[in-house]
Amino acid sequence: xxxxxxxxxxxxxxxxxxxxxxxxxxxxxxxxxxxxxxxxxxxxxxxxxxxxxxxxxxxxxxxxxxxxxxxxxxxxxxxxxxxxxxxxxxxxxxxxxxxxxxxxxxxxxxxxxxxxxxxxxxxxxxxxxxxxxxxxxxxxxxxxxxxxxxxxxxxxxxxxxxxxxxxxxxxxxxxxxxxxxxxxxxxxxxxxxxxxxxxxxxxxxxxxxxxxxxxxxxxxxxxxxxxxxxxxxxxxxxxxxxxxxxxxxxxxxxxxxxxxxxx
Amino acid sequence: xxxxxxxxxxxxxxxxxxxxxxxxxxxxxxxxxxxxxxxxxxxxxxxxxxxxxxxxxxxxxxxxxxxxxxxxxxxxxxxxxxxxxxxxxxxxxxxxxxxxxxxxxxxxxxxxxxxxxxxxxxxxxxxxxxxxxxxxxxxxxxxxxxxxxxxxxxxxxxxxxxxxxxxxxxxxxxxxxxxxxxxxxxxxxxxxxxxxxxxxxxxxxxxxxxxxxxxxxxxxxxxxxxxxxxxxxxxxxxxxxxxxxxxxxxxxxxxxxxxxxxxxxxxxxxxxxxxxxxxxxxxxxxxxxxxxxxxxxxxxxxxxxxxxxxxxxxxxxxx
Ligand SMILES: Cc1cc2nc3c(=O)[nH]c(=O)nc-3n(C[C@H](O)[C@H](O)[C@H](O)COP(=O)(O)OP(=O)(O)OC[C@H]3O[C@@H](n4cnc5c(N)ncnc54)[C@H](O)[C@@H]3O)c2cc1C
Ligand SMILES: Nc1ncnc2c1ncn2[C@@H]1O[C@H](COP(=O)(O)O)[C@@H](O)[C@H]1O
Numbered sequence: 293x294x295x296x297x298x299x300x301x302x303x304x305x306x307x308x309x310x311x312x313x314x315x316x317x318x319x320x321x322x323x324x325x326x327x328x329x330x331x332x333x334x335x336x337x338x339x340x341x342x343x344x345x346x347x348x349x350x351x352x353x354x355x356x357x358x359x360x361x362x363x364x365x366x367x368x369x370x371x372x373x374x375x376x377x378x379x380x381x382x383x384x385x386x387x388x389x390x391x392x393x394x395x396x397x398x399x400x401x402x403x404x405x406x407x408x409x410x411x412x413x414x415x416x417x418x419x420x421x422x423x424x425x426x427x428x429x430x431x432x433x434x435x436x437x438x439x440x441x442x443x444x445x446x447x448x449x450x451x452x453x454x455x456x457x458x459x460x461x462x463x464x465x466x467x468x469x470x471x472x473x474x475x476x477x478x479x480x481x482x483x484x485x486x487x488x489x490x491x492x493x494x495x496x497x498x499x500x501x502x503x504x505x506x507x508x509x510x511x512x513x514x515x516x517x518x519x520x521x522x523x524x525x526x527x528x529x530x531x532x533x534x535x536x537x538x539x540x541x542x543x544x545x546x547x548x549x550x551x552x553x554x555x
Numbered sequence: 556x557x558x559x560x561x562x563x564x565x566x567x568x569x570x571x572x573x574x575x576x577x578x579x580x581x582x583x584x585x586x587x588x589x590x591x592x593x594x595x596x597x598x599x600x601x602x603x604x605x606x607x608x609x610x611x612x613x614x615x616x617x618x619x620x621x622x623x624x625x626x627x628x629x630x631x632x633x634x635x636x637x638x639x640x641x642x643x644x645x646x647x648x649x650x651x652x653x654x655x656x657x658x659x660x661x662x663x664x665x666x667x668x669x670x671x672x673x674x675x676x677x678x679x680x681x682x683x684x685x686x687x688x689x690x691x692x693x694x695x696x697x698x699x700x701x702x703x704x705x706x707x708x709x710x711x712x713x714x715x716x717x718x719x720x721x722x723x724x725x726x727x728x729x730x731x732x733x734x735x736x737x738x739x740x741x742x743x744x745x746x747x748x749x750x751x752x753x754x755x756x757x758x759x760x761x762x763x764x765x766x767x768x769x770x771x772x773x774x775x776x777x778x779x780x781x782x783x784x785x786x787x788x789x790x791x792x793x794x795x796x797x798x799x800x801x802x803x804x805x806x807x808x809x810x811x812x813x814x815x816x817x818x819x820x821x822x823x824x825x826x827x828x829x830x831x832x833x834x835x836x837x838x839x840x841x842x843x844x845x846x847x848x849x850x851x852x853x854x855x856x857x858x859x860x861x862x863x864x865x866x867x868x869x870x871x872x873x874x
Contacts, residue, residue: 303690305824306766309845310693319694388658388668411654415689417670422658431629431739434655448743453651456748456802456809461627464739474796515667515701519684521694530841530857537865540858541872544840547856548784551838553760553817554873555785 293348293441295339296404297372298395298421299332301356301363302414316520328363331410333370335471337478339408340371342441349373351402355383355394364494369485370478380498385511392423393509397502399428406447407468411435421470431463434470557681557702559590560639561612562647562656564626568596568603570611573648573710575717578611580646580710583675584683589613592724595631597624609724619730628655629738636663637734642705644683649709650808657709666705669698673714678702691826692849711827712808751803753787760786760817763806765829766793767822767843767862774799777821780866783873789813791823807832822862825850842866 303310303319304327311320328336339350351374352367354360364375378394386394399407409421411434418434425432437458438450445465450458452472463469499506507513533540548554559581564571574592581590592612594604601619608615616638622630639645641664647653649671661668674686681703687696700706755761762781768774774788781788788804795805806813807829814835821842823829830853833839841854844861851857858865 305691305693309847310690311847312694319690388670389662392662414691415687416691418654419658419661419668419670422655423662423668426632426659426662432655432659433740434628435651450746451651451655452809453745454808455811456805458746458748460743460746462741462743467739473792477798515704516669517699519697519699521689521696524686524695530839530851530854532846532851532857532859537860537868540860541865541869544856544858544869545872547838548817548840551817553784553786553819553838553840555760 293342293346293405294403295343295348295350295406295408296399296402297332297336297339297350297352297367298407298409298424299336299352299354299363299367300329300410300413301326301354301360302329305414312521312523316522319521326359328366329410329413331412331471331473333478334473334475335408335410336367336370336372337476338439338471339406341476342406342439346441348405351376353378353395353398355379355386355391361494365486365489365492366481368489368492369481375492375494377494377496378502379496382499382504382506382510385514385517386509387514387516388417388419388423389515390509390513392420392427394502394504395420395424396427397504398497399424401502405466407466409468409470411470411472418470421468425468428468431467432469433461433463433467435472436469437472437475439469439475556585556588557705558640558643559584559588560643560645561590561592562635562645562653563592563594563604563608564648564650564652565594565596565600565604565607568600568607570604570607571648572717573650573712574608575611576712576715577646577648577710579715579717580675583715584644584678591616593635594618595620595623595626595634597621600624605726609726610721611724613722613724615724615726616729617726618733619728620733620736622736625742626652627738627740627742628652628659629740630736632656632660632663633736633738634733635660638729638732639664640705641665642703644702644705645707647707647709649711653709657707661707664705664707666707667700667702669700669706669708671711672708673711691824693847712831713827749802751801753803755787755789755804755806756811756813758787758789758813758815760784760819761789761806761813761815762786762819762821763789763791763823764794764821764862765791765823768794768799769822769863771797771799773863776863776866776870780870783870786819791829820850820854821866823850824848825853
């Protein structure tokens, strides 16, 4: 099975405090720690496991700048066979449709049975997988937390729905799936693994190679645009307890007693 | 002004809370709009759901078909692509079904797509200004959406306060317009979530841990605190994904809905999917080392500390 996994380099929200720049044009990016989008790790792991079970290959692809190459190497250190970087100034400012348009072009250059994305990325849009599928006219399932690959032309997938219930469906190949966390346990990648793939050649494609006209991607084509980041006026918010840790604990115990939080 | 449509989610004919929220959102786009509710389903269910929708919307379009009995996003997308005008504004709840349906629908209608909208500021000509959240809720953003060629929006559940006031709308049976809705994805069954050894939905006090617990070995620290408080341990999703606690302990939209009196959120950032599982306005205590964590916006009491120091210290004081 030939599998393509779409991955994105994002600021690691578990590691960073996100600060908005004074003028609201962006977040402070200077000291940000970046990593692979959490959901994409599960997608890559799933692809590797499927390949190890039924054969084939795993290609990871990202749309980003030169620095995005590091996430491809990381996924190759996990076990992906190939990486492809899609990078061009013309891609900047793309909305979800723009990103899906770029990814569609690379899908058309290959021959994939299965295309995986993460369920969502840093802007919480959860859109690229579904858009890509519709552009390719392929069936799609989102929030997938189980994939059963047999030998036939269909596979069985589980989708996570409300309350943690699982919706089982049968879906024809080729198809696009967006992968939900928890589907597997992504393997750990050490420094040594990354070093092993440090010198592997990663092909880069721009708009020209992909046959994309400048008006189909980038800021110009975007119909959805971020104007600014802002800090919302907060309601009352929490009463923040001040003082030493002992003082906070004493105050909290009082409050808990009053609210029935202690037996 | 473009026509506005709202997709009505329902279960067995009972319309979801999102139906009323979408009606409020539609009025923020155009106060004078006659919004059309779209109800798909089969048999008695769809009639009942239409009745529910007609209390909220002036017009209801009913689509009744055996293949619509269970909402399969591919089938519903095909149907909507056929029956909706290309330049309409389509509102869909940002739930697990909406996430499955909406991005592809936007492509097929060749419309702009604004996902997971939490606020609508209004229209300036054909340009709609909406509010979204990025970076796990740590940054808010104003976003413009050019609706000239149509737009699909998904709206975050709970973001638009439903208003009172009943409408008595008319239902039009549009089932005759249903064309080819065969799909390459076929629904098989729903497998119910497993039940665990504890029922966190019955607990009065929950000691809930998130990714801030950092390591499986630290779960014991939370268990000790829960014991000292006479509480039950629950958690956010990453703890279950990592298999540090079982799924039945997870609070949130894809976990359990809990109604405790007191909720201790320890090292939990406060994502909307997590908070979606908290009902009945509990007294929320948040402990987080990041003073900007979104959880502090909804908590009653906030403590900026490292939970790995705070929890043992609190346990010690209590015992
Ligand atoms: C469709 C869907 C459904 C979902 N359903 C659910 C659900 O049901 N339940 C759920 O919880 N999530 C759910 N999620 C995931 C959700 O979006 C968040 O990713 C998740 O809730 C984050 O969990 P967290 O707050 O524990 O982790 P993070 O967001 O990583 O937050 C960790 C917090 O801990 C703090 N911290 C770190 N170390 C310490 C320390 N030592 N002391 C104190 N504080 C510390 C950090 O400042 C941070 O605020 C769902 C996501 C999707 C897409
Ligand atoms: N720039 C990108 N390059 C490659 N894949 C992406 C990119 N942006 C989003 N994706 C894929 O789409 C998924 C969902 O992201 P989003 O729709 O942006 O929330 C991600 O998990 C990735 O798999």
